[in-house]
Structures are given as structure tokens and as C-alpha cells.
Amino acid sequence: MKKPTGSTEAMRIEDLDDAGLVEHARQRDSAAFWLIIKRHNQRLHRVARAVLNDDTEAEDVLQETYIHAFTHLAEFRAEARLSTWLTRIALNEALGRRRKRRPTVDVKAIEGMVAPFSADKPDPEEAAALAEIRSLLERAVGGLPEPFRIVFVMRDVEEMSIEETAFLLALRPQTVSTRLYRARRLSLGS
Incomplete structure (x- = not known):
């Protein structure tokens, strides 16, 4: 997925709420996929990291979460917020990974919880x-x-x-x- 370049479509789509983004994503609009990821990435990473206590595995959970969510987008009925649905998917993936861990796996040192799409540079x-x-x-x-x-x-x-x-x-x-x-x-x- 490529980040949209400054087109007028990208500017218009950024104003959509999650329900609007889901509709665009269902039509295979790559800008909508990108914005869904950008809006929810930090939360999902933190939740996955809280379960796994490992940044690398949390990033893997994010990838699996988005793959699952985007391939099952037709199943999203908006009965819950998109953030809740995505968080549930990430939580299930993280819990599943934790169950599969061998007891000898060492926990990596904490390197920081910076989301990959963070735009602010202090x-x-x-x-x-x-x-x-x-x-x-x-x-x-x-x-x-x-x-x-x-x-x-x-x-x-x-x-x-x-x-x-x-x-x-x-x-x-x-x-x-x-x-x-x-x-x-x-x-x-x-």
C-alpha cells in the first residue's frame, strides 16, 4: 500500500469519519486503507504490546490485524466502532501468539512505543x-x-x-x- 500523494482526492478523504473510510476501503480505495491504518495504528500497537511485551511481535500483530480486517471488511457491520473492531482483532491475534509462545522465549528490552506512522518530530x-x-x-x-x-x-x-x-x-x-x-x-x- 502506498501513501497517497497530495491529490485532491486524498485531501477530501481525510475528512471522512471511519464509516466513510470503510465504505471507500470496500471499494478498494488505497487512500482509505492508508488512513484507517494511520488513525488506528498507535492504539493497536500499544494494545498488542501490552499483551506480548515485545515490540517486534506487536508489529507482526499489526500486520496480521490489518490483513484480517481488510480481507474481512465486508463483515464489519458498524454495530461497534471501527476502532473497537480493529482492537478486538489485534487483541485476539496477540493473545493467540502469546498462547503459542514457548516458555523459553526471552522478552526483549523495551525500545519504545513509537508508531510507524508518527508524523511529529520534536x-x-x-x-x-x-x-x-x-x-x-x-x-x-x-x-x-x-x-x-x-x-x-x-x-x-x-x-x-x-x-x-x-x-x-x-x-x-x-x-x-x-x-x-x-x-x-x-x-x-x-
Whole structure:
């Protein structure tokens, strides 16, 4: 998939909501595919990384998620938001990969959670400060037990609602709230 070049069609399509993008993608509009990826990539990467605790595997999950989503786009009925549907696909893929892991697999050192489509390039001082903050956050989040880590990322990093998080993880909303509370306490060292 190529990124659209500054055509008027690309400018017009950027104003579409997700439902409009889905319609264009169903018609094989490559600009619509690109924008769907651009809009949802960071969230999906963070969710996959929260499950797998590995950037490389999270990137593989993203590829599989988009392949699955785009080949099954006709099945998307808009009963849920596109972001919820994509997150569910990514979560299923990540959980499936985690189940298949051999117990001897080492977890890679955290290198940062920068989405491949990030357009913002801060100045060097700001970039260094952000990298340090990101590293501290990732170490704290990466050290959480997996059930707490996933809830923490979905709620506090991706700002999903309790209901959406509960739906995606097949949990009761009260369980999401409890896990989030415990994750926050654990990450603060309390």
C-alpha cells in the first residue's frame, strides 16, 4: 500500500469519519486503507504490546490485524466502532501468539512505543526528554502482571472507556476498575 500523494482526492478523504473510510476501503480505495491504518495504528500497537511485551511481535500483530480486517471488511457491520473492531482483532491475534509462545522465549528490552506512522518530530532536547519519560513509563508498565498491564494500557494510555475495555477483554466493568486500581498502585510502587 502506498501513501497517497497530495491529490485532491486524498485531501477530501481525510475528512471522512471511519464509516466513510470503510465504505471507500470496500471499494478498494488505497487512500482509505492508508488512513484507517494511520488513525488506528498507535492504539493497536500499544494494545498488542501490552499483551506480548515485545515490540517486534506487536508489529507482526499489526500486520496480521490489518490483513484480517481488510480481507474481512465486508463483515464489519458498524454495530461497534471501527476502532473497537480493529482492537478486538489485534487483541485476539496477540493473545493467540502469546498462547503459542514457548516458555523459553526471552522478552526483549523495551525500545519504545513509537508508531510507524508518527508524523511529529520534536526538537532534539524534547525528543530526549520524551524518550526518557517513555522509557520510565514503559518499564513501569512492562513490569506489571499481564492482566493489569492490558487494562492499564487500554484505560490510561489509550483512554478507552470502562465499558469498551470490559467488552474487549470479556470482563465485568467492576473487574476492569479493580484491575486498573491495582495497576496504578503497582506502577507507583505503593
